[in-house]
Amino acid sequence: MAESMTNTATDKLDPLLEEITGPTPGQLLWRRVFGHRGLMIGAVVVGILTVIAILAPLLAPHDPYAQSLLARMKPPVFLGGTWEHPLGTDHLGRDYLSRLIYGARVSLLIGVVAAAISGLIGTAMGVAAGYFGGRVDAVVTFLINVRLAMPVVLVALAVVAILGGSLTVVICVLGLLLWDRFAVVMRASTLQVRQREYVAAAEAIGASVPRILLTEIMPNIANNLIVVVTLEMAHAILLEAALSFLGLGVQPPTPSWGLMVSEGKNMMLFEPWLVLIPGAVLFALVLAINLMGDGLRDVTASENRS
Amino acid sequence: MLQFILKRLGLAILVAFTVSFISFSLLFLSGDPAAALAGETASGEDIEAIRRVYGFDRPMMVQYADWLLSALRGDFGESYYFKLPVAGLIADRLSVTMTLGVCGISFALLTAVPLGVAAAVRPNSLIDRFALFMSVAGQALPSFWFGLILIVVFAIKLGWLPPSGAATWRHFVMPTIVLGYYAMPAIMRLTRAGMLEVLSSDYIRTARAKGASETRVMFKHALRNAIIPVVSLAAVQMGFMLGGSIVVESIFALYGAGYLAWESIGRNDLPTVQALILIFSMFYIVFTFLADVLNAWLDPRMRSS
Numbered sequence: 266m267a268e269s270m271t272n273t274a275t276d277k278l279d280p281l282l283e284e285i286t287g288p289t290p291g292q293l294l295w296r297r298v299f300g301h302r303g304l305m306i307g308a309v310v311v312g313i314l315t316v317i318a319i320l321a322p323l324l325a326p327h328d329p330y331a332q333s334l335l336a337r338m339k340p341p342v343f344l345g346g347t348w349e350h351p352l353g354t355d356h357l358g359r360d361y362l363s364r365l366i367y368g369a370r371v372s373l374l375i376g377v378v379a380a381a382i383s384g385l386i387g388t389a390m391g392v393a394a395g396y397f398g399g400r401v402d403a404v405v406t407f408l409i410n411v412r413l414a415m416p417v418v419l420v421a422l423a424v425v426a427i428l429g430g431s432l433t434v435v436i437c438v439l440g441l442l443l444w445d446r447f448a449v450v451m452r453a454s455t456l457q458v459r460q461r462e463y464v465a466a467a468e469a470i471g472a473s474v475p476r477i478l479l480t481e482i483m484p485n486i487a488n489n490l491i492v493v494v495t496l497e498m499a500h501a502i503l504l505e506a507a508l509s510f511l512g513l514g515v516q517p518p519t520p521s522w523g524l525m526v527s528e529g530k531n532m533m534l535f536e537p538w539l540v541l542i543p544g545a546v547l548f549a550l551v552l553a554i555n556l557m558g559d560g561l562r563d564v565t566a567s568e569n570r571s
Numbered sequence: 572m573l574q575f576i577l578k579r580l581g582l583a584i585l586v587a588f589t590v591s592f593i594s595f596s597l598l599f600l601s602g603d604p605a606a607a608l609a610g611e612t613a614s615g616e617d618i619e620a621i622r623r624v625y626g627f628d629r630p631m632m633v634q635y636a637d638w639l640l641s642a643l644r645g646d647f648g649e650s651y652y653f654k655l656p657v658a659g660l661i662a663d664r665l666s667v668t669m670t671l672g673v674c675g676i677s678f679a680l681l682t683a684v685p686l687g688v689a690a691a692v693r694p695n696s697l698i699d700r701f702a703l704f705m706s707v708a709g710q711a712l713p714s715f716w717f718g719l720i721l722i723v724v725f726a727i728k729l730g731w732l733p734p735s736g737a738a739t740w741r742h743f744v745m746p747t748i749v750l751g752y753y754a755m756p757a758i759m760r761l762t763r764a765g766m767l768e769v770l771s772s773d774y775i776r777t778a779r780a781k782g783a784s785e786t787r788v789m790f791k792h793a794l795r796n797a798i799i800p801v802v803s804l805a806a807v808q809m810g811f812m813l814g815g816s817i818v819v820e821s822i823f824a825l826y827g828a829g830y831l832a833w834e835s836i837g838r839n840d841l842p843t844v845q846a847l848i849l850i851f852s853m854f855y856i857v858f859t860f861l862a863d864v865l866n867a868w869l870d871p872r873m874r875s876s
Contacts, residue, residue, distance in 0.1 A: 303707075410582070411589045414859075416814025416851040419832055420597075423844050426836045427600050503713055507818055510715045511833060526716055537723055544716030552711035559707060 297564045304560025310553035318369040325363035326351070329520045333358035338536055352542060355525070356532060361539075364520040365546060371521045372502045372550060375436055379501035380494050382440025387447020388490060392478060394448070395455025405448060412445045421504065422513045430516045435508060439501045450493050454486040461485075488565035495558030499551045506547055522547045575867050583860045587853060591642070594848040595635050598841050638845075647846035652838045657846045660831065665850075667737050667827030668816050671746055675816075676809045678751035679758055684801065687762025688794060691770065702763065706756035714815075718749040718822040735824035742825070750819045754808040761804055765797030799869050806862035810855030 288296070298304060317324060333354070340346040341353040341361070352361040394405035421438050428434045458464065459482070467481050506523030508514030515521040517528070522543040529539030605622040613621075622628045626637070641648065647657035690702040725745065726734035736742050769775065770793055778792045817829035824830070828847060835843040 407582070407585070407589075410586045411593070414586055414590050414810075414852045414855045415593065416811075416848060416855070418817050419814055419844075419848055419851060420594075422817070422833070422836050423597055423848065424600065426839070427597065499711065503711075506713055507715055511818065511821060513836060523713075523715070526713075526719070530719060533719060533723060534727060540716070540719050540723075544713060544719070547713050547716065548711055551713070552708060555707055555711050 294564065298560075301560045301564055303556045304564060307553040307556030307558075307560060310549060311557060314369050314550055314553070315373060317366055318373045321366045321370055325360075325366045327360035327363045329359060329363040329367040330518055331359060338532065338539075340536070341538055341542070344538065353538065355528060355539060361542065364525060365522070365543060367520040368522045368525065368543065368546075369550070371432065371515060371519060372505065372547070374432070375439065375505045376498035376502040376554070378436045379439040379443060379505075380498040382437070383442070383444040383497060383501075384447050384490070384494055386441070387444030387493075388451045390444070391448040391451025391453075392455050392482060392486075395452045396459055396474075396478060396482065402452070405452065409445055409448050412442075415442075417442055417504065418507065421508055422511065425508060425513050430514055432515055432519065435505055435514050439504055443497050443501055443504075446497060447490075447493050450489055451486060454489045455482055458482055458485045488561070492558050492562045492565070495554050495561065499554040499558070502547070502554070503551055572867065576864055579860055579863050583856050587856050590852040590856070591639055591849055592635060594845050594852070595638055596631075597845060597848070599631065642846070642849065647849075648842040650835070650840055650843045652835070652840040652843075657843050660843065661828055661846060661850060664826060664828045664831045667825055668813060668820070668829055671743065671750060671816055671819065671825065671827060672809055672813045674743055674747040675750035675812050676754065676805055678747050679754040679808065680801075680805055682751075683755040683758035684762050684798070687759040688766055688789070688797075690759070691763045691766030691797075692789070694767065699763075702759055706759050709752055709756045712752070714749050714753060715818050715822055717752070718745065718819060721745045721749065722822070737825045737827075742823075746819050746823045746825055749822070750812055750816060753815070754805075754812060757808065758801060758804060761801050762797060765800055766793060769793045769797045799866065802869075803859075803862035803866050806858040806865075807855075810851075810858045813854050814851045 327350075335358065336350070336354050337358040338356055339350050339354045339358075342348055342351050344353075346353050350360050350362070352365065355361055355364065390405045390408065394402040421442060424438050425434055428438075464477060464481050467477050472481075505514055505521065506526070509521045509523035510527045512527065515524060517524060525543035526540050526547075529536070529543070533540050605618050605625065605627045626634060629637075638648070645658050647661070649655065650657050650660055653660060686698075686702045686705070690696075690699040693699060722734045722745065725732045732744055733739075733742050775788060775792055778788050783792070813829075815829075816827060817832050819825070820827045820829035821833050828850070832844065832847045834840075835847070
């Protein structure tokens with residue numbers, strides 16, 4: 266009898282105890298993050314490439330712009346080259362590894378800044394459309410339709426050609442073109458969050474609109490925003506490489522991976538590594554960023570489910 | 572239904588007008604189009620003469636109205652470079668791009684839909700993981716690099732396919748793959764998600780309970796319903812593809828509309844560029860409109876939204 270009583274008592278206590286001593290939602294989130302293989306692989310690769318990009322002047326063995334006509338198209342070390350130029354040299358005798366390292370700066374800079382610009386535009390539009398609804402929503406939806414109808418590569422190429430290809434122009438053009446996914450996702454997320462009681466409560470106590478948007482809506486759609494930021498970073502990096510490859514993006518002699526593929530194209534028959542190496546690094550970076558984005562989506566989605 | 576179609580049509584026309592205005596105003600982005608056209612060595616009088624001949628001295632809205640009215644009649648002006656009507660130039664090149672676009676979307680559908688179905692039938696199996704890996708990798712693969720690798724391997728090392736040109740069907744094999752693979756991940760994911768949802772629904776259980784064969788359940792009952800959103804996605808992707816053909820056409824030297832766009836941008840041939848942006852946008856607008864209508868016809872629930 267006494268035994269059965271203690272049993273029921275602990276049975277009732279258990280879930281409470283669990284809640285007090287068990288992991289917090291934050292700890293659970295970190296567990297999921299570290300348990301997600303794709304997310305970890307992506308984060309590690311992006312992290313390494315970011316460190317390389319930041320420390321480029323320390324890590325690069327040579328000046329990426331220094332030409333040497335006596336040392337043109339030296340093969341990489343695994344194809345019989347020397348350690349003087351571990352990945353060989355290009356058609357102007359510039360050290361390929363150094364150009365690759367500095368190229369990481371260009372790609373990441375474009376990815377981060379373009380995603381920041383388009384994120385700012387798209388989030389503002391999407392949140393406004395989702396929160397205010399009505400005419401604001403109609404206008405934003407219309408603008409999204411217009412933007413989607415414009416062929417991105419073609420418009421970007423044309424604008425860069427007219428304004429002249431420089432890093433700033435390419436970043437601005439991509440930033441002004443790639444806001445559509447931000448607007449679509451942020452609009453949908455805001456529509457969802459807007460229905461919640463805490464937004465109604467904030468409205469009831471007379472909180473101002475900016476306050477509701479910044480302290481009630483934004484924190485609750487931030488996880489979706491982070492996912493779109495990573496995916497659009499990858500998108501911007503791929504587009505910059507494509508524009509530079511077509512000769513209407515970042516201009517030589519800037520070390521851009523897309524430009525390096527384009528310059529190596531003419532020697533592709535005899536020296537395929539000139540094309541293979543920069544393309545493979547570009548592929549790896551974009552793949553890692555996408556893995557990170559997909560992983561973040563998985564990890565934060567399971568939070569919503571529970 | 573008719574009300575839905577008219578509403579969508581009105582929206583599509585409004586979008587088309589806005590796009591036309593944007594592509595027209597690109598001309599004024601460079602500052603003075605007459606000075607740009609005259610070149611750096613031109614004198615002030617030359618620039619003034621060009622301004623009058625091309626009508627740049629009129630207000631911008633008048634020029635836009637003029638350009639739009641001509642464009643509606645199929646007259647996009649004269650190419651600065653070729654000194655020929657732009658409409659004819661584009662018409663000559665469009666067949667290559669359209670062929671490429673149709674081949675590309677067919678390739679994407681024929682590979683992505685079976686893969687998506689197979690992945691949904693056995694979730695978390697080896698084939699599901701393979702499909703997921705392919706979709707993640709496919710989204711990250713730079714198309715220009717992929718195209719160059721295909722040329723080196725299949726045209727140069729193995730000699731199976733011609734590296735460039737558009738003379739026979741064999742010239743289109745590699746461009747089709749390079750253009751089509753980018754649309755695969757989205758189609759595959761949507762097919763997989765749609766199939767997963769449909770396969771857990773009541774009418775599938777009913778179909779199985781009454782003893783329908785597994786093939787019949789899969790193709791007659793499940794795929795039919797899961798494919799509806801894929802059709803509209805394919806239409807949207809087709810619109811994107813025509814705009815993206817510029818990269819593929821430049822790699823494989825296919826003289827289509829995308830290649831013309833690339834050349835014209837390099838030559839500052841603005842009337843041709845404006846017309847191409849407008850035409851590619853129109854394709855997208857028409858495709859999405861048709862997809863919306865098709866969707867509403869197949870699924871009455873869509874009509875209310």
